[in-house]
Structures are given as structure tokens and as C-alpha cells.
Amino acid sequence: MEQIIAQLVAGAVGGNAAGAGLKNLSLGTMGNTITGLIGGLGGGQILGMLTGGAAAAGDAATGTDMSGLVAQLVGGGAGGAVLTAIIGFVKNKMAG
Template sequence: MSGSVIGWIIELVAGAVGGNVAGNMMKQYDLGTVGNSIAGIVGGGIGGQVLQMLVGGAAGGGGLDIGSIVQQVVGGGIGGGILLVIVGAIRKMMGGQGPGG
């Protein structure tokens, strides 16, 4: 398995975790476990790629060294959390109810 595929997997998993953490911390944006995970996965993929473009090769160029892995986890987790808040805010503005009522 190539390093870039593993990097994508790390970003997507970190995004799912970030989305669920953000949903649990900010109940007004919570979309439920599945919704949090989906928003987090998409946000993790986007956030990881944006961070990689901004940082560039400074953290190992997308390889599997510790700097690259940390970059992928941070970018994915933050991206997942941010996209969850955006989607949750849009849903709230449209009058959607959260999973808790």
C-alpha cells in the first residue's frame, strides 16, 4: 500500500474522530454519530489536503515519517470538526432538529 493511500486513510479516520468529538462537545451542532462521522470524514479529507498544500513538504512530503503522520492527523481532525460545525450551523439555520430533539 502506498504512503499516499495510507495518508488519506489517516486523514479520513482522524476526520471522523474530529467530527464526533466536535459533535459531542458542541451539542447544538451534533448530527448524531453517523452524521458526525460522515461530515468528519469529508472534512478530514479536505482539511488534510489543505494543510498539506499550506505546509508543503515541510513535514516529509506526505510520507510515513512521524511529522507527516502528525500533520495528517491534525489536518484531518481539525478539518472534520470544522466541517461538522459548518454543516450543523446550516442545518440549525434551516430549522432542522438535532438528534436529541
């Protein structure tokens, strides 16, 4: 459950960072946040599959795998930023 929350939060941050950095692709604060949440969840899940699901396994000693959590944060942030940029690009192209 912690991994999903980390993916969502990182995705929202990544989406808003992409919107702030790429003003022409921004969807507004709410649009950036929503697309970031979706992209963060997707990006974190994809990264988890590529790394062999290390984050899901957890650490037996502490109950948390910090390297897996960091990977989920990175994947979520990147996924949120990428999806926000893609949706912003498509929106701009459809607008003319």
C-alpha cells in the same frame, strides 16, 4: 495511501468530538462521522498543500515521515470538527 487513511480516521474522530462537544450542532453519530470523513480529507489535503507536501514526500530511511503523518492527523481532525460544526450550524439555521 497512509496519509489519506489517517486523514479519514482523524476526520471521523474530529467530527464526532465536535458533535459531542457542541450538542446543539450535532448531526447524530452517522452524520458527524460522514461530515467528519469529508472534512478530514479536505482539511488534511489543505494542510498538506500549506506545509509543502512534506507528508507526501516520505522519509527515505523508513518509508514514513512521522512529522508529516502527525500533520495529516491534526489537519484531518481539525477539518472534520470544523466541517461538522459548520454543517450543524447551517442545519439549525435552516430548521428555523
